[in-house]
Amino acid sequence: MQIAGQPKPLWTNADFLEQFQRVDFAELAKSIQTKTRDEVEAALGKTSRDLEDFKALLSPAAAPFLEEMAKLARSATQRRFGNCVSLYIPLYLSNECLNACVYCGFRKENKFPRKTLTQAEVEAEIAVIKQGGFEHLLLVTGDLSRKRGLAYLRQALDWVRPHFAQLSLEVQPMETEDYAALMAQGLNGVMLYQETYGPRYRDFHLAGSKKDMAYRLQGPDRLGRAGIHRIGLGVLLGLEDWRADSWMLALHLAHLKRHYWQTKYSISFPRLRPAQGALEPPHPVGDRELAQLICAYRLWDENLDLSLSTRESPAFRDGVARLGITNMSAGSKTEPGGYAQGGQELEQFAVHDNRSPQAVAQALAGLGLEAVFKDWEPYYNG
Numbered sequence: 337m338q339i340a341g342q343p344k345p346l347w348t349n350a351d352f353l354e355q356f357q358r359v360d361f362a363e364l365a366k367s368i369q370t371k372t373r374d375e376v377e378a379a380l381g382k383t384s385r386d387l388e389d390f391k392a393l394l395s396p397a398a399a400p401f402l403e404e405m406a407k408l409a410r411s412a413t414q415r416r417f418g419n420c421v422s423l424y425i426p427l428y429l430s431n432e433c434l435n436a437c438v439y440c441g442f443r444k445e446n447k448f449p450r451k452t453l454t455q456a457e458v459e460a461e462i463a464v465i466k467q468g469g470f471e472h473l474l475l476v477t478g479d480l481s482r483k484r485g486l487a488y489l490r491q492a493l494d495w496v497r498p499h500f501a502q503l504s505l506e507v508q509p510m511e512t513e514d515y516a517a518l519m520a521q522g523l524n525g526v527m528l529y530q531e532t533y534g535p536r537y538r539d540f541h542l543a544g545s546k547k548d549m550a551y552r553l554q555g556p557d558r559l560g561r562a563g564i565h566r567i568g569l570g571v572l573l574g575l576e577d578w579r580a581d582s583w584m585l586a587l588h589l590a591h592l593k594r595h596y597w598q599t600k601y602s603i604s605f606p607r608l609r610p611a612q613g614a615l616e617p618p619h620p621v622g623d624r625e626l627a628q629l630i631c632a633y634r635l636w637d638e639n640l641d642l643s644l645s646t647r648e649s650p651a652f653r654d655g656v657a658r659l660g661i662t663n664m665s666a667g668s669k670t671e672p673g674g675y676a677q678g679g680q681e682l683e684q685f686a687v688h689d690n691r692s693p694q695a696v697a698q699a700l701a702g703l704g705l706e707a708v709f710k711d712w713e714p715y716y717n718g
Contacts, residue, residue, distance in 0.1 A: 351557040352591045353550055359587070361534050365580040371395035380404060385636050390586055393632035394579045402628055409631040409660045412638045421700055422663045422708045423693060424472035425465055426506070428672045429453050429492055433478025435508075435544030437531075438615050439572065439608055441670075442478045444544070451672045452480075452488070458495045460676035468667055468693035471501040471710035474527065476670075479508040479545055486514050490521060497522040501710050504566065508545055509555035515562035525566030527604065528555045533584035534576030536618075556588065560596030567592065567601055568643065573626065574608035574617030582629055586636065602641035602663065603633055607648070627656055634660030646689040653689055654699050666696040 371392045379389035380401060392398060393405065430452035433442040453461065465473070475492060477485065485508060497503060504525035505518070515526065530552060532540065541547045559567050569589060571581040589601055605626060608617040621629075626648075633642060643663035644653055653664065668687055669675050691699070697707035 351554050352588055353553050355587065355591055356533065356553055356584070359584065361576075361580055361584070364583060365577045367391065368395050368579045368583060371397050373397050373400075376401055380408065380635075387583070387586060387590065387636075390632060390636045391583055393635055394582060394629065398628060398632070399624070402624060402631070405628065405631040405635065406659050409634040410658050412634050413658070413660050413662070416638045417662050419705050420708045420711075421657060421661060421705050422472060422711050423470065423666045423696065424474055424502075424504075424663060425468065425470045425665060425693070426474040426476050426668050426670070427458070427461055427465065427496070428476045428670055428674065429458070429488075430477040430480060431672055432480055433544070434481060435479045435546040436542040437544075437546060438540050438542065439575065452477075453672050455491070455495050457673060457676070458492065461673065462496060462499050464675040466499060469709045470693070472504075473500045473502070474504045474506055474665070476506045477508075481545075482508070482510065482514070486510065486517070489518060493518060493521040493523060504568070506568075509552055510558070512558040512562045515559055515564060519562065519564060523564070525568060525600075525602075526559055526564055527568035527570070527602075528552075528559065529568075529570040529572065529604065529606070530585065530588070531572045532575040532581055533571065533588075534581060536576060540575055553588075556592055557595070560592055560599055563598075565600060567596075567599055568604060569601065570604035570606055572606050572608060573621045573629075574619055577619055578621045578625065578629065582632075586633070589637075589640075600641070602643050604643045604645065605630065606645060623652055626652075627659065630656055630660045646687045648688055650689045650691055650699070653696075654703065657700060657703055657705060664696065666691070666693040 368391050375392040376395065376398045379385055379392040382389060398405065431442050432450045432452055433444055436443050436445060473496060475496065479485070480488060489505065489507065493503065502524050503522055504527060505523060506527040509528060537549045538547060546552065556567055556569065569585055571585050585603065592599070592601065607621055607626065630642060633640060641662045642660045644656065644661045645665045646668040670687060700707045
C-alpha cells in the first residue's frame with residue numbers, strides 16, 4: 337500500500353522502464369557528488385555493498401582512495417575468477433545502418449560505401465580470425481531493420497557456428513521471439529548498450545530505431561524473457577555524467593538479476609573514440625576515473641564479468657587488467673572485411689590497441705595472467 341506523501345518504491349515487478357522513470361538524473365548526479373569521505377570509508381570496510389555504497393565508490397570523494405580500491409578489486413577478482421582473462425574478437429558483418437547516432441562512424445549521414453558481407457566474405461574473415469586461436473566471436477552490425485536484420489543474422493549464425501564455441505551479437509534491439517529464434521541457432525549472448533540514461537539521449541540519437549529510448553531500455557528485459565545465456569550492458573562513457581550513467585546501469589543490472597537470475601551478466605566500458613563525422617566527448621572520462629569505475633563495479637559485485645575493448649590503449653589495458661577485467665577483445669577490426677581485406681571500408685570507431693592477439697596474450701602472461709581463448713563448450717542435440 338502506498339502511503340500519501342511518500343516516494344514510490346524503486347523496486348517493482350514491471351520492466352525496467354518504470355524504474356527508470358522514477359529516477360531524476362540530475363538529482364542522482366548531485367547525490368553522487370555530495371558523497372563524503374566517511375561514506376567512502378564505510379563502503380570500503382564492507383564485504384557486501386549495496387547501490388548506495390556504489391554511489392560512494394563512484395563519487396569524487398573516492399578518488400583519493402583509488403589505490404586501496406585497486407587492491408581490494410584485485411583481491412576480489414582473483415578470489416572469484418583466478419588469474420584468467422577471456423579473449424574474444426568482433427566480426428563486423430555490416431556497416432549499413434538506419435540510425436543517426438552523432439558519435440558513430442556508421443551513422444547514415446556519412447557518405448561512404450556501405451558493405452554487408454556475403455557468405456564467402458564471412459568465411460574469409462573466419463579463416464583469418466581462427467589463426468589467432470579465437471573461440472569466442474562477437475558478431476556486429478549496424479541497424480539493418482528488424483525483418484532484414486533477423487533474416488541476415490540467422491544466415492550468419494549458420495555460417496559461423498561450426499567454427500566457434502561461443503557466439504554473441506551486438507546489433508539493434510529485437511523482440512523476445514526474435515532472440516529465441518536466434519538462440520535456437522546457437523546464439524549464446526547479446527551485448528545491448530544503452531549508451532546513456534541521461535536526459536540528452538535523443539540529442540545523440542537523431543533518427544532511426546535507436547531514437548526510441550523506451551524500446552531500447554526494455555531490450556534487456558526482452559532478452560531475459562527469452563532466456564539468453566549472457567547479457568552484456570554498458571554506457572558510452574563521455575556522452576553524459578559518467579558517474580550518474582554508471583549508477584543507472586548498476587540499477588538496471590540489479591533489476592535484471594532480480595528477475596532473470598539464471599542469466600550471466602557482463603559490463604563493458606566503452607569510452608568515446610574518434611570516428612568519421614563524430615562529436616567530441618561532452619563529458620570526457622580520464623584514465624584514473626575509468627580505473628575508479630572498474631574498481632567500483634568489482635567491489636559492488638564480485639561475480640560480474642567486466643569487459644574492456646581495444647578502444648583503450650595498450651598501456652591502459654595492461655594497467656587495469658588485474659583490477660577487475662575478466663574479458664578483453666584483441667586484434668579487433670571495426671569495419672566489415674577488415675581481417676581478410678585489410679580495412680577498405682568505413683570503421684565504426686578508431687581502434688587504440690592494435691596489438692596482435694598473441695601480443696596481448698604475452699602481455700597478460702607478463703602480468704601473471706592467463707589468456708583464455710575458450711572457456712566452455714556448447715552442447716547441441718543431434
